[in-house]
Amino acid sequence: MIFCSVGTQLPFSRLVDYLYRWSEFVNKQQKRIVIQSGGEVNSKKLDNILVRMFVSEEEFSKYIDECSVFISHAGMGNIIRAIELNKPIVIVPRLGSLNEHRNDHQTDSANRFSSLSNVFVANDFDSFCKAIELASGYCDNRSKTAYPERDKLIKYLNSQISLL
Structure with missing residues (x-):
């Protein structure tokens, strides 16, 4: 099953449209998908x-x-959750240039985490399809205790978020 969350504050029709297109034309409706659409319905x-x-x-x-x-906008809560659970996450940042957000801070957030092995960033439909393919093949054989820097990062991010 694929789970997609667009967040609750703003609609994100581009991400929802990508998922519908992928499901219909690439996946041929084989995989079950749940979308938390944030008030928007295709x-x-x-x-x-x-x-x-x-x-x-x-x-x-x-x-x-x-x-x-897990497919998501570049919301920090969702990104941190995926990191904590070692879930493969496809991040589609909202773009200021498309009036999906006030600015491109989500692109900055997504790019900051793109070096992690379970994070796949997509900015257009082609990269979205590729990211789902890579995320579907993701296998994390690492022990959680083998990566203390991950835990430090999560702790730091949670402390910064709590200041907001």
Whole structure:
């Protein structure tokens, strides 16, 4: 199952459209997909896609635990969650140039984490398809205790977020 979260503050039709296009034309509707759409609903109906405008924290946790690939906007909470759980995450940053956000800070966030082995960044449909392919093949054989710098990074990011 693929779980996609666009966040709750702003719609993100480009990401939702990418996922529908990928499901219909690349994946041929084989893989089950759950989308937390943040208030936006695509009018197209595909049998393999469940769209939920909003989900509770409990449902969110269930979906992220069950998914094989997590797709998200470049929200720090989602990125940190994927890092903590060693989930492969495809990040599609909202772009200021497309009026998806006030500026391109999400691009900066996504690029900052792109060197991690479970992070795959996509800025257009072609890179989105490639990122899903790479994320689907991701296998983390590392022990959580073998990477103390990851834990330091998570602790630091959580401390900075708590200051906001």
